[in-house]
Amino acid sequence: MTPSTRPRSTRDRPAKAPLSRDAIVEAALAILESEGLESLSMRRVAAALDTGAGSLYVYVEGREGLLEAVFDRIVATIKLEKPDAKRWRAQIHSLLTRSRDALVAHPGMAAATMVDPPRTEVSLRMLENMLGILLAGGLDPQDAAWAADVLAAQVTYAAIEAELRRTDPNALAEEVEANFSRLPEGKFPLITAYTAQLVAGDVDERFRFAIDVVLDGVLARTARR
Amino acid sequence: MTPSTRPRSTRDRPAKAPLSRDAIVEAALAILESEGLESLSMRRVAAALDTGAGSLYVYVEGREGLLEAVFDRIVATIKLEKPDAKRWRAQIHSLLTRSRDALVAHPGMAAATMVDPPRTEVSLRMLENMLGILLAGGLDPQDAAWAADVLAAQVTYAAIEAELRRTDPNALAEEVEANFSRLPEGKFPLITAYTAQLVAGDVDERFRFAIDVVLDGVLARTARR
DNA sequence: CGTTCGTCACGAACATCGTTCGTCACGAAC
C-alpha cells in the first residue's frame, strides 16, 4: 500500500498511513454508506483519517470535488452488460436495477447526482453500455440516445424512493395511505377511490413498471416509423 | 440601511408590516426567484423582512418547513386542466410543461423536491388532476396511478436539465459535445458515433419525447391487456 | 388615567459547516 519506507519517527504518533486522494475518497465512501450524505462533512472525513479538515484540500477540490470523486467510485463498481440482441431487454433491467441499488446503498447520492450531468469517464462507460444495449435491441439511434436520458431519470428517481423505504419497506405506503384516508371528504374523489392503486406495489414492482413502460413506448415509436 | 441609522426603538419605526407566515413565505419566494436556492438562508429572508433570523421560527418550522411552504406556494400557482377525454393527451403535455416551467422559474426547487414525496393538499390537487386526465384517456386505474409517478419523475428531471441550460440554451450541449470530442480514441465508439443524437434537441423537444414515450408505453400496455 | 400582563420581536449566543493560510516539524539532500 505505502510506497516504500514508512517514516519510523513521527514521534508520538503510531505510524499512521499517509494522506492520499484515494484514502480520502475511501474514508468518505465508508462514512456515506454508514451515516448518509448529511453526515459527510470535511471534518468528519478528516477525523476518520485522524487529521484536520484543512489537510484534505491538498488532495481534493473541496467538498464538491470529493463528492464527485465518491460518486465516480460508486459508478465504477456497477457491473456492465455485454450487449446481446437476444437478451437486450433483460439486460436493461439488470443494468438499471444494479445502478439503482448502488445509489440506494449510498444514501443521499441519488439526489446529489441530479444537480449536474455526468462528465467523468466512468459515467461515460455507463452511457456507452446503455447505448449498446438499446441499439442491440434494434432502436433507432436518436430514440436510443434520448431513451437513455429518460431511463436515467427513472433510475435516480427510483433510488430516492427506495431510500425512503429503506428502513421499513411499508412505512411510506402506510403513511401515504393514512394521509389519504383523512382527506377532506369528496375533495379528491379519484385519490380516494384509487388509494389502493396509488400505493400498490413494492419498490421493485414499481421500478420494473417504469422501465417497461419506457421501453414499450420507444418500441411503439420505432414500430410506427 | 446601515445599523447606525436604525431608529432607537421599534416605536419610532415607520409602521412596518407585522411578521406572518405568509409574509415570510412570500419573501422567501422572491429571493428564490431572483437569487436561487443556495441564497435562500434564514438570515437572508429575515433581512428582507428587516428582522432577525430567530424571529422566523415562530411562524415556520425551520428552513425545511419554509422550503416546503415555498414549494407548496409554487405548486399552487400551476393551472390545472379540466379532464377532457378528447384532448387528454394534449392536456397532459400542457399540465406537465407548466409544472416544469414553474419549477424552472425557481432555481434549485426541482432538486429539493425529490427528497421526499408530496404530502400537502396542494400537491394532492395536482395528483388528482393527473389521475383525472389519465383516466379520461382510458387508462387502467393501476396503470394511471403508476404512470403519474413515472411522469412526475420526468418533470423534475426535465426541470433540472432546463435549469442548467437557463443561462445559455446551447451551453450544455456544446460542453458535452466538446467533452465527447476529446475522448480516448475508440474507447467509447457508440458515444463518438452518435454524439449528434445524444446532444440533439432543445429542452422542449426532449421533454415532449419523454412524455410521449411514457404515454405510448402505457397505452401499449393497456392495448395488450 | 394608571397599572398589569401576555405576546411577540429582537438579537446575542451556540454549534456546525466549508475553506484558507501561516507555521513548523519532519526527513532527505548537500
Place this chain on the structure above:
DNA sequence: GTTCGTGACGAACGATGTTCGTGACGAACG
C-alpha cells in the same frame, strides 16, 4: 552537521441553522 523543501497541522474566518433570555409593545383591567 547544516540546509531546505515538502506537506501536515490547526487556528481562524465567515457563514450557516437554531435556541432562548430579554424586553418592549399594546390591549385589558381597575
